[in-house]
Amino acid sequence: MPAVSWLRKNYLKLLPLPLVLLGLTVYLLLFRKDSTWEEILKRGSIAVCLDPSYPPFEYTDEATGELRGFDVEMAKAIGDYLGLKVEILTVGFDGLYDAVKGRKCDVAISALPYDPLLTQDVAFSISYFEAGLMLVVKEGEENIHSPDDLKGKKVAVEWGSTGDVEARRLKIKLGELEIKPYPTVEEALRAVKEGQADACLADAVSAYSYWGREGGVKVIAPALVSTPYVAVVNIKNKALLGKINEALFHLRKTGYIHSLAEKYFGVRPANLWP
């Protein structure tokens, strides 16, 4: 039992040991430098995950088999800004977060919405596209500027959609409001263009697509329900997140993202991010 008797005599000398271990753990947890960014710089390329099943954001060109879309071009622009090659990996939509968490790729850029319930699992960039619920009116309409102006109006929605949910909510709030449900969002938007409805509540992607393709309507910002698309990185990759945000901020400022919207939707919306 000499060890026990030594401990009895010298336990005071050992007291700082747990404190040192605790301090070291705290340091490692809080201040350990993430090396992902250095690794990316070393290999000279950034791995981007996306699910090419959501045009115009990401899709496969049937003729050439190449990946195309808003997100594909934006990923390349981010790579250019950071001086990196972009390596694109296709992952199913439901696997995108896991791909980032499991470091299968460095970043997911795939029309992913910001989700406050996932902020402990992954890190989100600043937004590059507001895909939320928009108020759409006929071109030249000057009396409807916000949802509050919909009192007594006919509002077209895609039956069962988030626009439908919001219209039902507005009806309770405003009292007088006639909801006109349509089987598709295109038909709901056409009803506005053709004067069968005063306004339509539709998601931004559908609204901009219709506006650019058919004309005759306009989209009123801001979104009634915000759904900002963001890039997603591993929660530990703080340096990478900073670089992605820097690149996105640059692309926002230089008008590049607006030019992408114009290319893929045929319109240049005023407010592309919340």
Added chain:
Amino acid sequence: MFTGISKRLKKPLLWRGLILLIILWVVTRPAPIIVTLGPPQKVVTINPKIGVHTRLTDEVEEWKIKRTLQMVREMGAPWIVEYFPWGYYEPKKGVYNWTHPDIVVKHALNQGLTVIARLGFVPKWARPKDSVVSYLDPEHYDDFGDFVYAFVEHYRGKIRYIIIWNEPNIALEWGYRPVDPEAYTELLKVAYRRAKEADPEVQVLAGALAPTLAPPGDPWGMNDLDFLRGMYRAGAKDYFDILAVHSYGWTFPPDDPPAPDKVNFRRVELLRRIMEENGDAQKPIIITEGGWNDHPRWSKAVRPAQRVEYTIRAYEIALKEWEWCQAVCLWAFRYPWATHTYQDYFTFVAVDFTPKPIYFEVQRYARGELAQEKLP
């Protein structure tokens, strides 16, 4: 040391401070949510076959359990399927804890709902280390039988329908082993005998097969039609009262005709035909999972308007055309939390209890308000 403390406690300021702290704690602490059962309710509906699969197993707060079941009743659905995991209620062999399921069952019955209990989920003590919860060796079939006996006895007169296992024709639900209709039938026999011992009136549902087109020899599953034939060959006929069927429509409308090489809502008719071929036509079917999904990006999803239309039509088909179908319980009423996958787009009600338009439309249908209406 103690003298010091007692001296300090004698100071009136300190006492006042302590009392103030206690008052602040009492005033500012969140008030407990008192949940009462409320008066007994009845489901009002024009279609007594409407049902949903609820997800209350992991719902901790009682008010949320009550709210969910209230909303099911208010939608006009008299049936629910709910999962009762064996592993949750028998943590040690022979030691049962019915606290949580008792809450679910009492509120469901008070809302006038009929509960179909899905039984499965092997506890740790009944399976090898590092195995999954769907892994059950034949040597533990009797343990499962004991649980079935205990469950049926405990809920005698309250729960009249139990489903034995879930989707045993896919490896995921069969412990990641090759699926085996004979082995499942053996399990069914044990469970059936024990259930009837506990309550001869209880209705035992078998199958709950996953609709799949898996080719012969597929390591991940067996075609549901082949699996049912295999069950009959293994002698399952005398060991179930009702066939449980999972009937997903994917992108097909509910009237899309059935075919062996297609997974659609009417695939259930093919399973029905197999029952008839095996002299089991007198037994009913209950659809214990199924429906459509309206995720904007999932390849097996439909548009929200189609989902509404298809769902109501599915309930209508069961009522008007399928005499042998006792209920259609579609997946899923509400999740306790968001899954952040396409799964979230199967629900009728959001996590925060906001009803989706499909909820209101089914409600209008159940109230008979949709009978004369059509989409523009």
